[in-house]
Amino acid sequence: MSARRGRRPTFEPVEPDGMRATLSEDELELLRSLPAQLRKVLESAERDPANDRLFPPAYLDIEDIESEEEFQRLARDDLVAAKLEAVELVTKSLERAEPEHGRALGGKRWTVELSAEETAAWLGVLNDVRLTLGVRLEITEDFTGDIDESDPRAPALHLLDYLGWLEEHLLMALTAGND
């Protein structure tokens, strides 16, 4: 994922409310692997830190413990279903990616046009994948992207950095012209 700075935009708004994503082959392959990873976390019956982060408690006060149990009972299934639907939308949209025309040099690039609903799903999935990755990497302070290459977590930290960059650009494209 090197040499990504200074290149042309990954995301470009398409009238009326769609979004065009243009990706390198490496990026496409990487993004195609993410939904399955997230689905695994979402479908896991066992509680783990990533799961706890995606479905945090609503009530903190110990005296509200019954309300908390009720909230989790009612909300959890809906939340999982909504997130799984987003995973599905992202998976399907990535299957539609086509080689970009007229590119002979600099490697093949792929492009896909997303509906507004799919764009929202991409944002949600990117964010949820980053949250679970952050938990697994035990990130506790704001992540700046400074990575120590001798750190055994370096490859995963680079992935987190890249996904943050991608999400930032998606947000920029989504909010362009709204200021």
Add this chain to the structure above:
Amino acid sequence: MSSSIAPTREREETTEEVAKPDLPWIVIVWNDPINLMSYVVFVFQKLFGFSKEKATKLMLDVHHKGRAVVSSGPREKAEFDVYRLHSHGLWATMQKDR
């Protein structure tokens, strides 16, 4: 108008309500190290219809003070807002405003 039992129960309920006034609930968003600042602003605007300025100020409160109150109201409204914030990956909780 023939019942002589019901009023007794009604009175008990009324007494309890007076003793425990119905405090509004507040929804708090907590700082976390992964969510992007721009993402938090985007979600605040999308869910609550805040202006960019208000959403940005609340995001900065979360970032610098560790938390910010983003909405308040009856329990049902607070639960709904917490649910929507959780569905967008924000770390939100609710509690009585006291």
